[in-house]
Amino acid sequence: xxxxxxxxxxxxxxxxxxxxxxxxxxxxxxxxxxxxxxxxxxxxxxxxxxxxxxxxxxxxxxxxxxxxxxxxxxxxxxxxxxxxxxxxxxxxxxxxxxxxxxxxxxxxxxxxxxxxxxxxxxxxxxxxxxxxxxxxxxxxxxxxxxxxxxxxxxxxxxxxxxxxxxxxxxxxxxxxxxxxxxxxxxxxxxxxxxxxxxxxxxxxxxxxxxxxxxxxxxxxxxxxxxxxxxxxxxxxxxxxxxxxxxxxxxxxxxxxxxxxxxxxxxxxxxxxxxxxxxxxxxxxxxxxxxxxxxxxxxxxxxxxxxxxxxxxxxxxxxxxxxxxxxxxxxxxxxxxxxxxxxxxxxxxxxxxxxxxxxxxxxxxxxxxxxxxxxxxxxxxxxxxxxxxxxxxxxxxxxxxxxxxxxxxxxxxxxxxxxxxxxxxxxxxxxxxxxxxxxxxxxxxxxxxxxxxxxxxxxxxxxxxxxxxxxxxxxxxxxxxxxxxxxxxxxxxxxxxx
Amino acid sequence: xxxxxxxxxxxxxxxxxxxxxxxxxxxxxxxxxxxxxxxxxxxxxxxxxxxxxxxxxxxxxxxxxxxxxxxxxxxxxxxxxxxxxxxxxxxxxxxxxxxxxxxxxxxxxxxxxxxxxxxxxxxxxxxxxxxxxxxxxxxxxxxxxxxxxxxxxxxxxxxxxxxxxxxxxxxxxxxxxxxxxxxxxxxxxxxxxxxxxxxxxxxxxxxxxx
Numbered sequence: 001x002x003x004x005x006x007x008x009x010x011x012x013x014x015x016x017x018x019x020x021x022x023x024x025x026x027x028x029x030x031x032x033x034x035x036x037x038x039x040x041x042x043x044x045x046x047x048x049x050x051x052x053x054x055x056x057x058x059x060x061x062x063x064x065x066x067x068x069x070x071x072x073x074x075x076x077x078x079x080x081x082x083x084x085x086x087x088x089x090x091x092x093x094x095x096x097x098x099x100x101x102x103x104x105x106x107x108x109x110x111x112x113x114x115x116x117x118x119x120x121x122x123x124x125x126x127x128x129x130x131x132x133x134x135x136x137x138x139x140x141x142x143x144x145x146x147x148x149x150x151x152x153x154x155x156x157x158x159x160x161x162x163x164x165x166x167x168x169x170x171x172x173x174x175x176x177x178x179x180x181x182x183x184x185x186x187x188x189x190x191x192x193x194x195x196x197x198x199x200x201x202x203x204x205x206x207x208x209x210x211x212x213x214x215x216x217x218x219x220x221x222x223x224x225x226x227x228x229x230x231x232x233x234x235x236x237x238x239x240x241x242x243x244x245x246x247x248x249x250x251x252x253x254x255x256x257x258x259x260x261x262x263x264x265x266x267x268x269x270x271x272x273x274x275x276x277x278x279x280x281x282x283x284x285x286x287x288x289x290x291x292x293x294x295x296x297x298x299x300x301x302x303x304x305x306x307x308x309x310x311x312x313x314x315x316x317x318x319x320x321x322x323x324x325x326x327x328x329x330x331x332x333x334x335x336x337x338x339x340x341x342x343x344x345x346x347x348x349x350x351x352x353x354x355x356x357x358x359x360x361x362x363x364x365x366x367x368x369x370x371x372x373x374x375x376x377x378x379x380x381x382x383x384x385x386x387x388x389x390x391x392x393x394x395x396x397x398x399x400x401x402x403x404x405x406x407x408x409x410x411x412x413x414x415x416x417x418x419x420x421x422x423x424x425x426x427x428x429x430x431x432x433x434x435x436x437x438x439x440x441x442x443x444x445x446x447x448x449x450x451x452x453x454x455x456x457x458x459x460x461x462x463x464x465x466x467x468x469x470x471x472x473x474x475x476x477x478x479x480x481x482x483x484x485x486x487x488x489x490x491x492x493x494x495x496x497x
Numbered sequence: 498x499x500x501x502x503x504x505x506x507x508x509x510x511x512x513x514x515x516x517x518x519x520x521x522x523x524x525x526x527x528x529x530x531x532x533x534x535x536x537x538x539x540x541x542x543x544x545x546x547x548x549x550x551x552x553x554x555x556x557x558x559x560x561x562x563x564x565x566x567x568x569x570x571x572x573x574x575x576x577x578x579x580x581x582x583x584x585x586x587x588x589x590x591x592x593x594x595x596x597x598x599x600x601x602x603x604x605x606x607x608x609x610x611x612x613x614x615x616x617x618x619x620x621x622x623x624x625x626x627x628x629x630x631x632x633x634x635x636x637x638x639x640x641x642x643x644x645x646x647x648x649x650x651x652x653x654x655x656x657x658x659x660x661x662x663x664x665x666x667x668x669x670x671x672x673x674x675x676x677x678x679x680x681x682x683x684x685x686x687x688x689x690x691x692x693x694x695x696x697x698x699x700x701x702x703x704x705x706x707x
Contacts, residue, residue, distance in 0.1 A: 102553050107524060138557075143522040175522055176591040214499050223504040227584045230510050234588065235520050253592070 029157040030186070030359050035367060036151065040374045041119065044082055047378060049385055053083050059092040066096070071103040074110055075384055081116035082381070087124045093117065094133065094140070101141040109141065112377040118148045122155060131167050135206045144171060146180040147370045153186045157193065163202040165190035166244060173247040174235060178254050181358045182366065187251050188263055189351040191244055195266075196348065203240035245270025256291065258343065259350050262298035266347070269305030274325040277302050281332040284341055295350070296342040299333055507584065509533060514581030515549075516557035517588045524549040529589040529597055530564075532580075540570035541597045543589065547575055558582045570600065617644040 028035065044050060058080060066072050077100050084093050097117065100106055121130035130152075133140045144152070149168050156165040169187035178184040194203075230236075237243050248267025252260040261280065268277030281299070284292045306326050314322070336342050417424075425433060440446035465471070473480070487495060511533045518525045525546050535542035544564035552559040560581055566573040589597060620628065620643055628643050 104551060104553060106553060107549065107551060137520045141519075174520070177522070212500050217499065219500050221500060221502045223502055225507040225584075226502060226504045228507055228510050230512060230584075232512065232587065234590070235517070 028154050030355050031150065031154045032359075032363055035154075035363060037367065037371055037374065040371050044374070044378055045085070047382055049079070049382060050083055053079065055080070055083050055086070055089050055092075058083070059089070059096070062096055063099075066099040066103070071105050072096075072100045074100075074105055074108045074113070075381070075388065078110045078113045078116070078381060079385075081113045081120065084116070084120040085123075087126070090121060090124060090126060090129070093120065094129070097133070097140045097142065101139060106141055110377075111145065112381070114142045115145065115148050117142055118144065118152060122152060127156070127159075127161060127164055131164055132206050134171060135167065139207075143175070144168065146183045147366060150180075150182050150186055150366070153183075153190055157186075157190060162190065162194040163199070166194045166203060166247070167206075169247050169251070170243050173243070173250050176250060178251050180362075182355075182362050184251050184254055185351065185355045185358050187247060188259065189348070189355050191248050191251075192263075192348045192351050194244070200240050203244070205238050208238075241270050242272065245272070249273070249276075258293055258295065259347070259354055261293070262295040262347050262350070265294060265298040265302050269302035272305070274306060274322060274329075277306070278325055278328050278332070281329060281336070285332055285335055285339075289340065292336075292339070292341045293343050294336070294341060295345055295347055297345070297347050299336070299342065303329055303333065509583060509585035511583075511585035511587050513556060513558045513584055514562060514578075514586045515551055515554075515560045517586055518546070518549060518560075518562070519551065519553070519557055521588075524551060525588070528591075529594050531587055531589055531597070532583070533585040533587060534583075535568070538569050541567060541600050542569060543567050543597045544578060567597075615647065617646045619643075620645050 062072065062076055062080060065076070077096065080096060081093060084090060100109070117133065118130065121127070121133070133142050134144065137143070149172065153165045153168050156162070156168070165186075169190050172178060172183060172187055178187065234246075237246065245267040248263045249271060250267075252263030252267060254260065261284065265277055265280050268274070268280065284294055286292075303326070306322065306329060313319075333342075413420075425436070428436065437446065484496070514530065517530065521528060526548065528546055529543050530546060531543045544562070544566055546562060546564050548563040550561040554560075558581070562578045562581060563575055564578050566576045566578070619625070624645075625643060629639050632639050632643075
């Protein structure tokens with residue numbers, strides 16, 4: 001892993017120049033400044049638990065713990081992520097996240113952890129590193145929620161880091177989770193804003209698979225079965241154009257309005273789903289005048305993508321098919337225009353207006369729900385720590401009591417040794433008893449003081465018993481008889497035979 | 498090429514289960530996955546993820562999943578799925594989930610079967626000749642063709658619908674069979690193989706000498 005080799009974070013120094021300290025005023029593209037919930041977020045550091053924490057020492061301890069038992073505690077991880085306020089700790093956070101992801105407890109990662117990670121990196125202005133973490137689910141396992149995604153997308157738009165905003169949108173496309181109107185519209189806006197001046201190299205995969213070093217020597221790796229090549233057209237998508245196109249399609253499919261339809265059509269062009277694009281156009285042709293409108297910009301971009309020669313050049317068969325789609329799409333475009341279904345206007349402006357509208361509608365509720373969530377997480381964290389502390393104290397107390405009990409027992413054994421000499425000797429094995437007796441006879445020290453006891457009788461040393469069926473039967477005969485009796489009483493004598 | 502992987506060829510196409518699930522939020526709890534091996538059935542077959550026990554190995558090969566298993570339109574309940582190491586798992590996109598689940602009615606436990614087989618078939622030539630000869634000798638009507646009623650074996654995976662037969666196993670040869678009213682020319686009651694050849698298959702008890 002690259003993390004162990006050295007610092008990826010600190011040496012690169014990619015802190016964004018527009019960084020402002022968290023105590024300053026925040027500015028956003030669309031969201032109100034109250035959306036950041038600065039005060040509520042800072043409140044987490046005022047609790048006695050977080051106040052006392054020393055993050056460097058905590059890191060060392062956590063690291064030791066991870067290396068010892070390979071399964072970290074989700075609570076520790078959460079506390080660490082929430083405690084990060086300095087850029088130096090971000091590297092440690094990244095490292096611990098990777099450790100935690102490898103453990104089986106990763107399933108129990110708290111929702112607040114991913115929130116805290118995103119906010120920690122955002123507050124320090126390390127956007128590139130944050131994108132790397134969000135992009136690689138296998139190594140870090142950070143999944144965004146609607147609130148942090150909105151925050152991140154809006155901040156990226158404000159800083160004009162359009163590829164970052166698009167990456168967040170793509171993340172939601174991969175999760176197929178555009179349930180929140182604000183997230184959906186911000187994603188659409190981010191993609192369209194990126195498309196104004198697209199730099200596709202900036203959207204290249206962040207964690208490309210590393211080919212093994214070529215040593216010139218062929219190494220044979222034996223496996224039971226070879227895995228066939230498989231392309232799922234979702235997680236395996238690496239082409240930035242296709243990813244962005246699919247994002248536009250999935251986000252646009254959530255709402256059947258002018259923006260949604262246009263985005264879907266544009267996305268089909270980028271994603272090279274010609275059939276789906278032409279289907280959208282035919283649906284528009286048959287739909288009513290209200291539900292059948294689309295921006296001519298989207299149709300033009302779809303046709304442009306359709307007519308474009310791909311590189312490297314495709315087969316003749318594929319090219320012929322594509323040309324047939326071109327004919328159909330152009331015909332549909334010609335029929336849409338006189339029906340008044342092709343609207344003029346810019347898609348980006350439409351998306352911007354939609355985002356502004358949605359912000360007015362849902363920002364308030366988002367803020368209130370997130371505020372209550374932060375407070376809930378804070379109390380939950382405190383309660384959980386208190387519970388675990390209490391548990392720890394109890395186990396410690398129990399250990400102390402057990403030690404005390406053992407000590408008392410030892411003292412009692414010493415004090416009452418001669419009274420219990422019988423019992424001690426009984427605990428010996430027959431051979432040891434015999435040898436002890438011989439020793440005492442040889443010494444002349446043998447005196448069987450037990451003869452003074454009127455209830456004393458000499459125990460015979462029995463030969464070792466071997467287990468046989470009849471012996472077992474004889475020893476347990478009473479038990480069997482009882483069972484038999486019970487069965488006969490309940491079911492009758494016939495039931496036994 | 499420094500690495501060369503050697504192994505037997507596989508007929509499966511897809512991914513390991515946890516190769517998919519570890520990319521999803523909450524390990525895909527609530528999502529639907531399916532196997533390419535089950536695509537050959539016309540009825541819906543899928544797994545609705547309920548809980549996971551990941552191992553987090555680098556390939557995503559190992560781990561257990563608790564899922565609501567639906568096999569050929571039949572809900573088998575929540576089961577532990579341990580076949581995640583087979584490389585033929587697929588994630589069902591959310592917009593296609595309805596096509597899997599809509600066929601499953603919430604109250605019905607399974608889909609009605611539509612595998613209809615004939616209730617009776619014509620006899621093979623030699624048997625037919627024998628029977629018609631026998632009928633002619635005894636002075637019966639020989640213009641109608643004799644028909645052999647079929648008795649099908651039924652099991653948990655095999656329960657076809659027979660035309661006109663609603664009763665289960667072995668009902669086709671019973672005298673009260675509705676087939677006699679539907680197919681008047683059938684000689685279902687008295688045209689058993691045992692009637693033709695005599696009951697030769699007698700069960701012999703084996704004796705063991707101790």
